[in-house]
Amino acid sequence: MTNRDRIHRRGSLWLNSVLVNYPSQAMPAAVVPYARERFNEALDRSAGKSLPVRLPDDEMALVPLTDDTVLPGPETWLDTRQNPRLLSTLVREAVFRQLRHIAETRGIYKVVGRKPPTVETLKDFGLVPAHLGLPPWLTKRVVITFETRIVELPGAGPTVVLTCVQRLRTIIGANCEELTAAGVGLIGSYVSQWAARPDPALDDRLEIAGRVVSVEGGVLTLADHAGGPDRIPATEAFLEPTRANFDSVVEELTQRRAERIIAEITRREADWRWGEVVQKRVERAFDFIRGAELWLARGVPLELGPLLGEGAPFPSAHQFPKPILSFDPGGRHSDAWAQRTLDKVGPYDRQTFEAKRLRIAVVCEASQRGRTSEVVAAFLEGMPDVRSSKGLVPHETGLVGRFRLQQASVEFFEVSAATGEAYADAARRAMSMAAERDQPWDLGILQVRREWKELPEASSPYWMAKATFLKRDVPTQALATEMMHLSAFEQACALANASLATYAKLGGKPWLLRTKGSxxxxxxxxxxxxxxxxxxxxxxxxxxxxxxxxxxxxxxxxxxxxxxxxxxxxxxxxxxxxxxxxxxxxxxxxxxxxxxxxxxxxxxxxxxxxxxxxxxxxxxxxxxxxxxxxxxxxxxxxPWTLLDLSARSGKCAFGPERGQAIELGEREWLVSLTGRQQVKADGQGIPAPVLLRxxxxxxxxxxxxxxxxxxxxxxxxxxxxxxxxxxxxxxxxxxxxxxxxxxxxxxxxxxxxxxxxxxxxxxxx
Missing domain, CATH: 3.30.420.10 (Ribonuclease H-like superfamily/Ribonuclease H)
Known part of the structure; x- marks a missing residue:
């Protein structure tokens, strides 16, 4: 059976998009030579009466939008079936005009993007419920983006579709003076200021102003302001609306209740991201667009067709099976399940790998020596008694057993202070010992803390120790303190992955892909x-x-x-x-x-x-x-979201399966490289495919x-x-x-x- 024979069509797939029907009549327009200045002038000065659209062959079309539009040339008629990109542009602008109109007349959201049309809602849809007791300026809002794309549908040729993506935006609406009064610390944080957009049709946006180094007399002094002012009034500055800053403000305002409040908000965000909820939200957004009377041009209405899903036209779909891996040069041992076969037969190069007995230097904080030694032992020798409810033993034999190595020799080098220089000095002591014994290290293990990721590289214990080892040709493996405090099963999974990476760093070859002859x-x-x-x-x-x-x-x-x-x-x-x-x-x-x-x-x-x-x-x-x-x-x-409506149960209902692929056109495919089976945490939501172009x-x-x-x-x-x-x-x-x-x-x-x-x-x- 060939690879292509194993790729088969799948039903029940759904894309976050709706068909755009080609207009029954041609599009009125004046076609003139294209020039950048002329195009921009028409875009800025048309006052909503016409729309410039660039055409092939250095031409552009001025499309009338109103009955009283005066065109700069004779009116002609363009067939959008011969120019799907023209239709795509007109659909995008029609949606933008409608969103702008609704924002101005109803005040339910603000328009924050034109290419593509993007709006931000002015309510949080219960993501931060009132019973949590947070102020209304501390919330989450929904950002909705509509984009047009051209896809190839079987038997239909190039087809314009309208996509809809929704995501969450963190809002910290109080200014820095109000935050300071509430006890929120600002030193070291980045702050923003409101700035007008070049496009007057868009609402103002927050732009980074700099990092706060001092607060005095209602004025913030900034570093990293890149040519902007180094001092700004606290009343005009707003804390950068990141998740970390949001959580910090919640902790300051609610103290002991913070952990419960943040957990509740996180749970609601996770529910908001699940597949069935995503599908319903997107359908409601398209119903909203359908309910409006939108016009592509004077006398030419915009008509939307069905969603790209069950019961509607759909691009060609495929299912790529998990690849078969080879575990020996002769091809006698092959399997799609890497961990099982490694434990059974060993790595691809088990007969030729040279460093069978490893010499390992461990750098750790003195306060973490006991726990680190236990985890290093588990890393090397395995955790045979730790298994999942289904009987999976992720790290049964450890690095030594899985990769057919001999008992390792381990030396510890402790540091009394968690500083970059202390870690680098410990690494230098290790290298000196190796030189004295004329026995080089095969591997350096570094006990680290995740919080060190926030440190500059020049003072980071991780980076300084790693650099010291690497320039002497010694690879390193980091083991995080936070990992040491996970549940036994989670720790076993983490150590299994670390053992795989370590063997490769040592020059080993765990497996290769088995390919067909060519x-x-x-x-x-x-x-x-x-x-x-x-x-x-x-x-x-x-x-x-x-x-x-x-x-x-x-x-x-x-x-x-x-x-x-x-x-x-x-x-x-x-x-x-x-x-x-x-x-x-x-x-x-x-x-x-x-x-x-x-x-x-x-x-x-x-x-x-x-x-x-x-x-x-x-x-x-x-x-x-x-x-x-x-x-x-x-x-x-x-802008694409892929759902599998046949997967209606489990931890990631409606999530795609790994390997599901959609043929969007001659040169564009969507492929799910991870699927619902790989979703581990509730807050992850449905896996996103990659777009191959x-x-x-x-x-x-x-x-x-x-x-x-x-x-x-x-x-x-x-x-x-x-x-x-x-x-x-x-x-x-x-x-x-x-x-x-x-x-x-x-x-x-x-x-x-x-x-x-x-x-x-x-x-x-």
């Missing part, structure tokens, strides 16, 4: 990025992260990568790493000049044309005659193959036994970029360390 050679690249900032305001420095390179089996080519470089230097660096990766693999596998080669690129952002051109030039220089490319944007930010310069265009590959690579992380939210190509690349950015902020780091032996292992997991 006439094509293939490499898969992950293009990750990270933005480095010294503060909240300002553009910051964009750092493009290391490019990861994988074979089609998911084998990580560790020594083929770029450095973390400024964005403008990235195409040249990518070209060089591409040459090295292809040359190495071509030589190792004896590729011939006429062999078919496929290069697949995954990116969290749309691939720039300069990057695509750099790849094409690199391949041309290599002399490969038959090469195809696929540039795939893996987007997490999009194929770049127009791609020469390999099999979206079914590419989507299935992304789904498989999301189940191939050596950081966790469960599916990940993104393919490892991007998870690994972004993690490398993030960790290098953190390491470079520490005094203990040496940039030359990136060329060391450790960087040829997945140290970042």
């Amino acid at each position: 006439t094509d050679h293939e490499l898969v690249f992950g293009l990750g990025s990270s933005t480095r900032k010294t503060g909240r305001k300002g553009a910051g420095e964009r750092v493009v992260g290391i490019t990861t390179v994988f074979s089609s089996e998911g084998n990580y080519l560790l020594d083929a990568h770029t450095g973390a470089v400024p964005f403008q230097e990235y195409p040249a660096c990518l070209t060089e790493v591409l040459r090295k990766a292809v040359t190495r693999v071509r030589d190792e596998n004896a590729w011939r000049p006429r062999d078919s080669v496929r290069l697949v690129f995954h990116a969290f952002t749309q691939v720039r044309r300069e990057t695509a051109e750099a790849v094409a030039q690199a391949v041309q220089d290599l002399g490969l005659d038959r090469v195809t490319f696929a540039f795939l944007h893996v987007a997490e930010d999009h 194929l770049h127009g310069d791609s020469t390999f265009k099999d979206m079914l193959y590419l989507s299935r590959q992304v789904s498989d690579f999301a189940c191939h992380s050596w950081r966790t036994f469960g599916p990940s939210r993104a393919p490892i190509t991007l998870l690994y690349a972004d993690e490398i970029a993030k960790q290098l950015a953190g390491l470079e902020q520490t005094a203990a780091w040496d940039r030359d360390a990136v060329t060391g032996r450790i960087m040829r292992k997945p140290w970042f997991l």
Whole structure:
């Protein structure tokens, strides 16, 4: 049975969108040459009488909205079936005009976005009920966004749909003077000020003003204000409305009742996010739009069709099965369940892995020595007596047993103060001991606290100790104090994942993807990025992260990568790493000049044309005659919600199943990389799919193959036994970029360390 045979259609799927019917008549318009100044002038000065819409071939249409509209040219008629993008724009603007009208006449919400149309309700729908006793300015509101998209429906061709997304926004409406009077501390927090929008049709918005360093005489003194005033009146400043700040204000106002109040609000938010509730809210929003008399143009009404769900037209749907993993080079042991097979037969490279007896240095606070030693023992030897209600034993044999290692040698290095310098000094003591004994460490274990994540990297115990170990080619594994206080089963699950990541950091290969034979050679690249900032305001420095390179089996080519470089230097660096990766693999596998080669690129952002051109030039220089490319944007930010209406029970009712995929068009697919089975906490809500968008310069265009590959690579992380939210190509690349950015902020780091032996292992997991 082929991979394609195993992909089958699923019913009962539902998308948060409604069909837009093509108008029965053509659209009146005046078509004139496009010019940016002319377009903006028409948009700003039409006073709601006409709408400019850009057309292909450097033209634009002025569409009349009222009977008395005077057009700047002869009136013509445009068929929207020949131009779905014209219809999409007109639908978006019609919805915006209606929302603006309702906001002005009824005052039930305010309009906060135009592209796409977005409103914020002025009530909280019971998310913060009155019986909790909180002031009305401390609440949660619903933000509703409508977007238009073009999808391919079977037998219907390009079709415009209107999507609806709803999310929650935290509101802290009291100004900083009122908060100070209520006893809320502001020092160290970021505050905002109201600012007018360039578009007069939109309501004002809060913009970050800076971080408070002092409060005196009703005036806030700010740092990180990026050219804005360094002092502002407390009456004009508002605490940044984050969840953490919201909880802090609740704690200050309610004292002993705070924990119960926050738990109640969290529960109501969780209920608000469940699938059936999401579906009903979206249906009500579309009923509201249907109930209004909306016009696309003069004399042309907007007509909405049915929801994209059961009983209505629906894009082609598929189900990608969980990939089969290989646990030995000969292919004798394969399974979709990684943990079960590892415990049964061991890792893929069990016959060739060198470091069988590990030497481990543990750095911990002296006050945490006893608990840390217990958890390290459980990490190494397992927790055989801890199992789930269904009999699952997540960490039965520990790192040593699961990966067929010998008893480890462990030394502790305690610190009396939880500071960065103390942790770095402990790591240096460990390295000195190893040098004296001429016995290098295989692994450093760091006992950490989650609160340290808020510290600057330059003073963080975690980052400073990690940098000290890594520059001596010793990978590290962090064990959080908070994890040590979890329930036994939760702790066992956490240690199981940590053991998997640790084995990979040591250079081990737990498993690979089992793939079908192919006439094509293939490499898969992950293009990750990270933005480095010294503060909240300002553009910051964009750092493009290391490019990861994988074979089609998911084998990580560790020594083929770029450095973390400024964005403008990235195409040249990518070209060089591409040459090295292809040359190495071509030589190792004896590729011939006429062999078919496929290069697949995954990116969290749309691939720039300069990057695509750099790849094409690199391949041309290599002399490969038959090469195809696929540039795939893996987007997490999009307007789509996917529900499975057949899943009406369980912890995540109506949530999609992992691997469910929707074909939105020739170059766009939705894929659920995690599903309802992976939802662990009540507050998570339904899992969100990723949107896969194929770049127009791609020469390999099999979206079914590419989507299935992304789904498989999301189940191939050596950081966790469960599916990940993104393919490892991007998870690994972004993690490398993030960790290098953190390491470079520490005094203990040496940039030359990136060329060391450790960087040829997945140290970042």
